[in-house]
Amino acid sequence: MSGKTAMVTGITGQDGSYLAELLLDKGYEVYGLVRRVSQPTSGRSLINHLLTHEKFHLVNGDLADQNSIDNAVAQSQPDEFYNLGAMSFVPESWRSPMMTADITGLGALRCLEAIRKHAPHCRFYQAGSSEQYGKVRDVPQTEATPFHPRSPYGCAKVFAFEITRNYRESYDMFACTGILFNHESPRRGLEFVTRKVTMTAARIAKGFDECLWIGNVDAKRDWGFAGDYVKAMYLMLQQDEPDDFVVATGETHAVSEFVELAFEAAGIDDWERYVKIDQRFFRPAEVDLLVGDASKAKEQLGWEPQVSFRDLVTMMVDHDLELEKSKLG
Numbered sequence: 261m262s263g264k265t266a267m268v269t270g271i272t273g274q275d276g277s278y279l280a281e282l283l284l285d286k287g288y289e290v291y292g293l294v295r296r297v298s299q300p301t302s303g304r305s306l307i308n309h310l311l312t313h314e315k316f317h318l319v320n321g322d323l324a325d326q327n328s329i330d331n332a333v334a335q336s337q338p339d340e341f342y343n344l345g346a347m348s349f350v351p352e353s354w355r356s357p358m359m360t361a362d363i364t365g366l367g368a369l370r371c372l373e374a375i376r377k378h379a380p381h382c383r384f385y386q387a388g389s390s391e392q393y394g395k396v397r398d399v400p401q402t403e404a405t406p407f408h409p410r411s412p413y414g415c416a417k418v419f420a421f422e423i424t425r426n427y428r429e430s431y432d433m434f435a436c437t438g439i440l441f442n443h444e445s446p447r448r449g450l451e452f453v454t455r456k457v458t459m460t461a462a463r464i465a466k467g468f469d470e471c472l473w474i475g476n477v478d479a480k481r482d483w484g485f486a487g488d489y490v491k492a493m494y495l496m497l498q499q500d501e502p503d504d505f506v507v508a509t510g511e512t513h514a515v516s517e518f519v520e521l522a523f524e525a526a527g528i529d530d531w532e533r534y535v536k537i538d539q540r541f542f543r544p545a546e547v548d549l550l551v552g553d554a555s556k557a558k559e560q561l562g563w564e565p566q567v568s569f570r571d572l573v574t575m576m577v578d579h580d581l582e583l584e585k586s587k588l589g
């Protein structure tokens with residue numbers, strides 16, 4: 261057992277919940293930063309099962325508030341800090357660009373400052389994104405590919421990446437960014453395309469919905485399983501030297517392929533009959549094609565994805581079919 265302490269922002273989200281499970285399994289004391297909310301039970305469903313674990317603790321704080329992060333770090337004295345908190349939904353970043361820059365961009369700087377001042381020994385992981393590549397300059401994308409973000413979200417993540425590297429170089433901090441490509445699971449938020457599709461396919465199969473309203477089905481993404489990707493985050497902080505890594509499957513698929521497989525897994529023939537294109541889901545600037553080259557992560561971290569694209573889609577559809585079945589009574 262490790263005897264180490266970790267702080268995780270974004271603990272209530274998809275990745276935070278998987279990472280917390282991984283760290284608790286390894287014997288870590290885990291402190292999760294949570295925002296104060298008026299109805300705490302409803303927004304914390306992904307970590308409810310961890311609340312009674314003796315090594316799991318919640319600390320109130322907000323990435324917009326330097327004091328709260330300072331206090332959380334000073335009090336818990338973490339050995340490792342995983343900054344997974346963010347406004348993570350790309351379309352929302354056009355509606356709320358200032359908030360996105362503040363939370364997703366400056367939030368990382370606030371974490372770095374808190375560590376520099378109160379726990380300089382602490383290792384730092386920043387949740388970077390393939391959205392940093394945006395209008396891609398290389399195919400596949402590697403750690404050397406230049407950034408050209410296409411949304412306020414992507415711009416904020418580029419800032420967070422650069423300030424993490426700068427603190428590493430300026431203060432000799434052990435600070436890393438994982439440039440993670442899309443990763444999904446049954447815990448994925450309902451507004452992201454994969455979960456929207458698997459949930460709607462399940463609802464159609466059970467007779468609760470009649471069609472799927474969707475945007476650009478030609479966009480291509482490199483989709484992996486979130487449970488695999490949190491292992492790469494952990495491994496980055498166990499290295500001798502801090503560095504940045506691409507984490508991806510190396511495969512790309514169009515949104516339309518995801519839809520086709522999901523409907524097949526839900527037992528629905530003739531999927532195109534149910535799909536309706538809706539202009540409201542198109543973006544002001546699209547990221548057309550993402551596919552990552554994770555050779556460096558494989559060589560240096562010994563990391564490789566375990567769940568295939570087809571198994572990921574099936575896992576998500578099976579989960580959503582069960583959810584919808586339980587509503588039938």
Ligand code: NAP
Pocket residue numbers: 269270271272273274275276293294295303321322323324343344345346347348349363387388389390439440441442443444449
């Ligand atoms: P997610 O499910 O949307 O979770 C986001 C988390 O951030 C939630 O716990 C949320 O808390 C928290 N948060 C939002 N605003 C905050 C604030 N002001 N202060 C503190 N916490 C705040 O995201 P995810 O899919 O797990 O992704 C984790 C991280 O990886 C994010 O930084 C995301 O941008 C990045 N990323 C994700 C992917 C992917 O494909 N999933 C790929 C690359 C990078 P509430 O519950 O209070 O809202």
Ligand code: F7E
Pocket residue numbers: 348349350388389390391440441442443451452453454456473474475476477479480481515541542543546547
């Ligand atoms: O969109 C297209 C959409 O919202 C994927 C975040 O975790 O991964 C995620 O960002 C694609 C886009 O994810 C709909 O236009 C079509 O091309 O699931 P998404 P994302 O924007 O790739 C990156 C790596 C992150 O870092 C982010 O935090 O699907 N698409 N129709 C649609 N997308 C949505 N959401 N809804 C649709 O109806």
